[in-house]
Amino acid sequence: MGSLLLRGMIAGLIAGILAFGFAKVFGEPQVDRAIGFEEQVAKAKGEPEEPEIVSRDVQASIGLFTGVAVVGTAMGGLFALAFAFVNGRVTHLSPRTTTVIIAILGFIAIYLVPNLKYPANPPSVGSPDTIGYRTQLYFGMIVFSLAALAIAISAARQFATNLGAWNGAFIGIGIYIVLTSLAGYMLPSINEVPEGFPADLLWKFRVASFGIQTILWAAMGIIFGILLERLSAKPAR
Amino acid sequence: MINSSVLQGSALPVIPLRQILPWALFGGLLFLLAMYFIGVEEGAMAVFNGSYVHEFVHDGRHLLGFPCH
Ligand SMILES: [Zn+2]
Numbered sequence: 001m002g003s004l005l006l007r008g009m010i011a012g013l014i015a016g017i018l019a020f021g022f023a024k025v026f027g028e029p030q031v032d033r034a035i036g037f038e039e040q041v042a043k044a045k046g047e048p049e050e051p052e053i054v055s056r057d058v059q060a061s062i063g064l065f066t067g068v069a070v071v072g073t074a075m076g077g078l079f080a081l082a083f084a085f086v087n088g089r090v091t092h093l094s095p096r097t098t099t100v101i102i103a104i105l106g107f108i109a110i111y112l113v114p115n116l117k118y119p120a121n122p123p124s125v126g127s128p129d130t131i132g133y134r135t136q137l138y139f140g141m142i143v144f145s146l147a148a149l150a151i152a153i154s155a156a157r158q159f160a161t162n163l164g165a166w167n168g169a170f171i172g173i174g175i176y177i178v179l180t181s182l183a184g185y186m187l188p189s190i191n192e193v194p195e196g197f198p199a200d201l202l203w204k205f206r207v208a209s210f211g212i213q214t215i216l217w218a219a220m221g222i223i224f225g226i227l228l229e230r231l232s233a234k235p236a237r
Numbered sequence: 238m239i240n241s242s243v244l245q246g247s248a249l250p251v252i253p254l255r256q257i258l259p260w261a262l263f264g265g266l267l268f269l270l271a272m273y274f275i276g277v278e279e280g281a282m283a284v285f286n287g288s289y290v291h292e293f294v295h296d297g298r299h300l301l302g303f304p305c306h
Protein backbone atom coordinates (compact mmCIF):
# COMPACT_ATOMS: atom_id res chain seq x y z
CA MET A 1 0.00 0.00 0.00
CA GLY A 2 2.86 2.35 0.82
CA SER A 3 4.47 1.96 -2.60
CA LEU A 4 1.07 2.39 -4.26
CA LEU A 5 0.52 5.66 -2.44
CA LEU A 6 4.02 6.86 -3.26
CA ARG A 7 3.47 6.13 -6.94
CA GLY A 8 0.21 8.04 -6.87
CA MET A 9 1.94 11.05 -5.34
CA ILE A 10 4.77 10.91 -7.88
CA ALA A 11 2.25 10.75 -10.72
CA GLY A 12 0.39 13.68 -9.18
CA LEU A 13 3.57 15.72 -8.80
CA ILE A 14 4.58 15.16 -12.44
CA ALA A 15 1.06 16.03 -13.54
CA GLY A 16 1.28 19.16 -11.38
CA ILE A 17 4.54 20.20 -13.03
CA LEU A 18 3.00 19.77 -16.50
CA ALA A 19 -0.10 21.69 -15.44
CA PHE A 20 2.14 24.45 -14.05
CA GLY A 21 3.77 24.83 -17.47
CA PHE A 22 0.37 25.27 -19.08
CA ALA A 23 -0.81 27.60 -16.32
CA LYS A 24 2.29 29.75 -16.69
CA VAL A 25 1.84 30.20 -20.45
CA PHE A 26 -1.96 30.37 -20.78
CA GLY A 27 -3.18 31.27 -17.30
CA GLU A 28 -0.83 33.96 -16.05
CA PRO A 29 -1.52 36.53 -18.81
CA GLN A 30 -5.22 36.39 -17.88
CA VAL A 31 -4.48 36.75 -14.16
CA ASP A 32 -2.30 39.77 -14.94
CA ARG A 33 -4.98 41.41 -17.07
CA ALA A 34 -7.62 40.77 -14.40
CA ILE A 35 -5.43 42.33 -11.70
CA GLY A 36 -4.86 45.29 -14.02
CA PHE A 37 -8.63 45.72 -14.33
CA GLU A 38 -9.01 45.50 -10.57
CA GLU A 39 -6.41 48.21 -10.01
CA GLN A 40 -8.03 50.46 -12.61
CA VAL A 41 -11.40 50.19 -10.91
CA ALA A 42 -9.86 50.83 -7.50
CA LYS A 43 -8.08 53.90 -8.84
CA ALA A 44 -11.24 55.23 -10.48
CA LYS A 45 -13.03 54.91 -7.15
CA GLY A 46 -10.17 56.76 -5.47
CA GLU A 47 -9.31 53.84 -3.21
CA PRO A 48 -5.75 53.75 -1.83
CA GLU A 49 -3.45 51.21 -3.47
CA GLU A 50 -3.38 47.86 -1.71
CA PRO A 51 -0.02 46.98 -0.18
CA GLU A 52 1.72 44.10 -1.94
CA ILE A 53 2.30 41.35 0.60
CA VAL A 54 3.74 38.97 -1.98
CA SER A 55 5.17 40.44 -5.18
CA ARG A 56 3.51 39.59 -8.50
CA ASP A 57 6.72 37.92 -9.65
CA VAL A 58 6.68 35.52 -6.70
CA GLN A 59 2.95 34.87 -7.09
CA ALA A 60 3.34 34.05 -10.75
CA SER A 61 6.38 31.78 -10.34
CA ILE A 62 7.06 29.84 -7.14
CA GLY A 63 3.67 30.75 -5.69
CA LEU A 64 1.85 29.32 -8.68
CA PHE A 65 4.22 26.34 -8.82
CA THR A 66 3.71 25.54 -5.13
CA GLY A 67 -0.05 25.75 -5.48
CA VAL A 68 -0.35 23.51 -8.52
CA ALA A 69 2.37 21.04 -7.44
CA VAL A 70 0.98 20.59 -3.90
CA VAL A 71 -2.57 20.15 -5.16
CA GLY A 72 -1.30 17.73 -7.83
CA THR A 73 0.63 15.63 -5.31
CA ALA A 74 -2.28 15.54 -2.87
CA MET A 75 -4.69 14.63 -5.68
CA GLY A 76 -2.30 11.86 -6.72
CA GLY A 77 -2.34 10.47 -3.20
CA LEU A 78 -6.13 10.51 -3.03
CA PHE A 79 -6.17 8.98 -6.52
CA ALA A 80 -4.02 6.09 -5.23
CA LEU A 81 -6.39 5.55 -2.29
CA ALA A 82 -9.36 5.48 -4.67
CA PHE A 83 -7.50 2.98 -6.84
CA ALA A 84 -6.80 0.71 -3.85
CA PHE A 85 -10.49 0.69 -2.91
CA VAL A 86 -11.77 0.10 -6.43
CA ASN A 87 -9.19 -2.36 -7.79
CA GLY A 88 -10.57 -5.90 -7.70
CA ARG A 89 -13.77 -4.79 -5.95
CA VAL A 90 -15.56 -2.56 -8.43
CA THR A 91 -13.37 -3.20 -11.47
CA HIS A 92 -11.37 -6.21 -12.59
CA LEU A 93 -9.23 -4.55 -15.21
CA SER A 94 -5.57 -3.88 -15.86
CA PRO A 95 -4.13 -1.11 -13.65
CA ARG A 96 -3.80 1.21 -16.65
CA THR A 97 -7.43 0.85 -17.67
CA THR A 98 -8.57 1.37 -14.10
CA THR A 99 -6.50 4.53 -13.62
CA VAL A 100 -7.79 6.01 -16.88
CA ILE A 101 -11.39 5.30 -15.84
CA ILE A 102 -10.82 6.85 -12.39
CA ALA A 103 -9.21 9.89 -14.04
CA ILE A 104 -12.13 10.41 -16.43
CA LEU A 105 -14.81 9.95 -13.77
CA GLY A 106 -12.87 12.03 -11.23
CA PHE A 107 -12.39 14.85 -13.72
CA ILE A 108 -16.10 14.90 -14.56
CA ALA A 109 -17.41 14.53 -11.00
CA ILE A 110 -14.89 16.68 -9.11
CA TYR A 111 -13.99 19.38 -11.64
CA LEU A 112 -16.20 19.54 -14.74
CA VAL A 113 -19.72 19.31 -13.30
CA PRO A 114 -19.16 21.46 -10.17
CA ASN A 115 -17.45 24.06 -12.41
CA LEU A 116 -20.39 24.21 -14.80
CA LYS A 117 -22.44 25.47 -11.86
CA TYR A 118 -19.70 27.47 -10.11
CA PRO A 119 -17.04 28.30 -12.71
CA ALA A 120 -13.50 29.43 -11.96
CA ASN A 121 -13.20 33.19 -11.60
CA PRO A 122 -10.24 35.50 -12.20
CA PRO A 123 -9.21 38.13 -9.63
CA SER A 124 -11.70 41.03 -9.33
CA VAL A 125 -14.66 38.73 -10.08
CA GLY A 126 -16.35 37.87 -6.80
CA SER A 127 -17.11 39.92 -3.72
CA PRO A 128 -14.91 39.32 -0.65
CA ASP A 129 -18.05 39.44 1.52
CA THR A 130 -19.46 36.26 0.00
CA ILE A 131 -16.29 34.14 0.04
CA GLY A 132 -17.58 31.91 2.88
CA TYR A 133 -20.91 31.36 1.17
CA ARG A 134 -19.31 30.69 -2.24
CA THR A 135 -16.81 28.25 -0.74
CA GLN A 136 -19.61 26.30 0.95
CA LEU A 137 -21.63 26.11 -2.25
CA TYR A 138 -18.62 25.06 -4.32
CA PHE A 139 -17.55 22.23 -2.02
CA GLY A 140 -21.18 21.30 -1.44
CA MET A 141 -21.59 20.84 -5.18
CA ILE A 142 -18.44 18.66 -5.31
CA VAL A 143 -19.68 16.47 -2.46
CA PHE A 144 -23.11 16.14 -4.06
CA SER A 145 -21.57 15.31 -7.43
CA LEU A 146 -19.41 12.58 -5.87
CA ALA A 147 -22.43 11.14 -4.04
CA ALA A 148 -24.37 11.13 -7.32
CA LEU A 149 -21.45 9.32 -8.97
CA ALA A 150 -21.44 6.66 -6.24
CA ILE A 151 -25.19 6.13 -6.62
CA ALA A 152 -24.85 6.00 -10.42
CA ILE A 153 -22.04 3.42 -10.27
CA SER A 154 -23.86 1.16 -7.85
CA ALA A 155 -27.04 1.37 -9.95
CA ALA A 156 -25.07 0.68 -13.12
CA ARG A 157 -23.58 -2.45 -11.55
CA GLN A 158 -27.00 -3.74 -10.44
CA PHE A 159 -28.62 -3.19 -13.82
CA ALA A 160 -25.61 -4.61 -15.63
CA THR A 161 -26.21 -8.08 -14.18
CA ASN A 162 -29.60 -8.32 -15.91
CA LEU A 163 -29.40 -5.89 -18.81
CA GLY A 164 -25.75 -6.15 -19.81
CA ALA A 165 -22.78 -3.85 -19.22
CA TRP A 166 -23.70 -1.27 -21.89
CA ASN A 167 -27.28 -0.78 -20.73
CA GLY A 168 -26.13 -0.69 -17.13
CA ALA A 169 -23.60 2.00 -17.97
CA PHE A 170 -26.21 4.09 -19.84
CA ILE A 171 -28.58 3.89 -16.89
CA GLY A 172 -25.75 4.94 -14.58
CA ILE A 173 -24.88 7.92 -16.80
CA GLY A 174 -28.55 8.90 -16.92
CA ILE A 175 -28.88 8.78 -13.14
CA TYR A 176 -25.75 10.90 -12.70
CA ILE A 177 -26.99 13.53 -15.16
CA VAL A 178 -30.46 13.70 -13.59
CA LEU A 179 -29.13 13.98 -10.01
CA THR A 180 -26.49 16.63 -10.76
CA SER A 181 -28.88 18.63 -12.99
CA LEU A 182 -31.35 18.66 -10.13
CA ALA A 183 -28.67 19.93 -7.74
CA GLY A 184 -27.60 22.55 -10.26
CA TYR A 185 -31.20 23.67 -10.68
CA MET A 186 -31.92 23.92 -6.96
CA LEU A 187 -28.70 25.42 -5.64
CA PRO A 188 -28.46 29.23 -5.85
CA SER A 189 -26.53 30.75 -8.75
CA ILE A 190 -23.71 33.20 -8.25
CA ASN A 191 -22.96 36.03 -10.60
CA GLU A 192 -20.53 38.58 -9.24
CA VAL A 193 -18.89 39.72 -12.46
CA PRO A 194 -18.28 43.46 -12.02
CA GLU A 195 -19.58 46.08 -14.43
CA GLY A 196 -17.34 46.47 -17.47
CA PHE A 197 -15.24 43.36 -16.91
CA PRO A 198 -14.01 42.19 -20.36
CA ALA A 199 -16.02 39.16 -21.52
CA ASP A 200 -13.15 37.74 -23.55
CA LEU A 201 -10.90 37.88 -20.49
CA LEU A 202 -13.43 35.93 -18.41
CA TRP A 203 -13.76 33.35 -21.18
CA LYS A 204 -10.00 32.98 -21.68
CA PHE A 205 -9.43 32.65 -17.96
CA ARG A 206 -11.99 29.89 -17.68
CA VAL A 207 -10.59 28.06 -20.70
CA ALA A 208 -7.12 28.25 -19.13
CA SER A 209 -8.49 26.84 -15.87
CA PHE A 210 -10.22 24.05 -17.80
CA GLY A 211 -6.95 23.25 -19.60
CA ILE A 212 -4.99 23.13 -16.34
CA GLN A 213 -7.43 20.68 -14.76
CA THR A 214 -7.63 18.56 -17.90
CA ILE A 215 -3.84 18.22 -18.00
CA LEU A 216 -3.72 17.51 -14.27
CA TRP A 217 -6.26 14.68 -14.41
CA ALA A 218 -5.17 13.20 -17.73
CA ALA A 219 -1.46 13.15 -16.87
CA MET A 220 -2.18 11.76 -13.41
CA GLY A 221 -4.27 8.90 -14.77
CA ILE A 222 -1.83 7.98 -17.51
CA ILE A 223 1.40 8.30 -15.47
CA PHE A 224 -0.03 6.49 -12.45
CA GLY A 225 -1.16 3.69 -14.78
CA ILE A 226 2.32 3.35 -16.23
CA LEU A 227 3.91 3.29 -12.76
CA LEU A 228 1.44 0.62 -11.62
CA GLU A 229 2.01 -1.47 -14.72
CA ARG A 230 5.64 -1.69 -13.64
CA LEU A 231 4.63 -2.62 -10.12
CA SER A 232 2.43 -5.48 -11.33
CA ALA A 233 5.23 -6.73 -13.61
CA LYS A 234 7.35 -7.31 -10.52
CA PRO A 235 6.65 -10.30 -8.24
CA ALA A 236 3.96 -9.56 -5.68
CA ARG A 237 5.06 -8.60 -2.22
CA MET B 238 -19.14 -6.19 -14.12
CA ILE B 239 -16.78 -4.10 -16.27
CA ASN B 240 -15.03 -7.15 -17.60
CA SER B 241 -13.34 -7.53 -20.93
CA SER B 242 -10.48 -9.81 -21.83
CA VAL B 243 -8.86 -7.11 -23.98
CA LEU B 244 -8.61 -4.69 -21.10
CA GLN B 245 -7.77 -7.14 -18.37
CA GLY B 246 -4.03 -7.64 -18.70
CA SER B 247 -2.10 -8.30 -15.52
CA ALA B 248 -4.30 -7.15 -12.67
CA LEU B 249 -2.82 -6.00 -9.39
CA PRO B 250 -3.73 -8.10 -6.36
CA VAL B 251 -6.67 -6.82 -4.34
CA ILE B 252 -5.47 -4.96 -1.24
CA PRO B 253 -7.46 -5.96 1.86
CA LEU B 254 -9.58 -3.14 3.32
CA ARG B 255 -7.94 -3.62 6.71
CA GLN B 256 -4.65 -2.73 5.07
CA ILE B 257 -6.02 0.29 3.18
CA LEU B 258 -7.90 1.88 6.07
CA PRO B 259 -5.03 3.26 8.19
CA TRP B 260 -3.40 4.73 5.06
CA ALA B 261 -6.72 6.15 3.93
CA LEU B 262 -7.39 7.82 7.27
CA PHE B 263 -3.92 9.23 7.79
CA GLY B 264 -3.08 9.97 4.15
CA GLY B 265 -6.56 11.18 3.28
CA LEU B 266 -6.44 13.70 6.11
CA LEU B 267 -2.98 14.88 5.13
CA PHE B 268 -3.90 15.28 1.44
CA LEU B 269 -7.10 17.14 2.22
CA LEU B 270 -5.20 19.40 4.61
CA ALA B 271 -2.64 20.18 1.88
CA MET B 272 -5.46 21.07 -0.51
CA TYR B 273 -7.10 23.19 2.16
CA PHE B 274 -3.98 25.32 2.53
CA ILE B 275 -3.73 25.91 -1.20
CA GLY B 276 -7.44 26.31 -1.84
CA VAL B 277 -9.12 27.84 1.18
CA GLU B 278 -6.72 29.07 3.93
CA GLU B 279 -7.05 32.77 4.77
CA GLY B 280 -10.10 32.99 2.56
CA ALA B 281 -13.29 31.43 3.84
CA MET B 282 -11.45 30.02 6.86
CA ALA B 283 -8.10 30.71 8.48
CA VAL B 284 -5.64 28.83 10.67
CA PHE B 285 -3.04 31.58 10.59
CA ASN B 286 -3.51 35.30 10.99
CA GLY B 287 -2.67 37.57 8.11
CA SER B 288 -2.83 36.82 4.42
CA TYR B 289 0.61 35.57 3.45
CA VAL B 290 -0.46 32.00 2.57
CA HIS B 291 -3.44 33.32 0.60
CA GLU B 292 -1.30 35.81 -1.32
CA PHE B 293 1.52 33.34 -1.97
CA VAL B 294 -0.67 30.65 -3.60
CA HIS B 295 -3.14 33.21 -4.97
CA ASP B 296 -2.67 32.59 -8.72
CA GLY B 297 -2.88 28.83 -8.35
CA ARG B 298 -6.00 29.15 -6.24
CA HIS B 299 -7.79 31.18 -8.91
CA LEU B 300 -6.58 29.10 -11.85
CA LEU B 301 -7.41 25.75 -10.21
CA GLY B 302 -10.98 26.96 -9.81
CA PHE B 303 -11.22 27.51 -6.04
CA PRO B 304 -13.45 30.39 -4.96
CA CYS B 305 -11.29 33.37 -3.97
CA HIS B 306 -11.50 37.15 -3.45
ZN1 LIG C 1 -8.12 36.03 -5.22
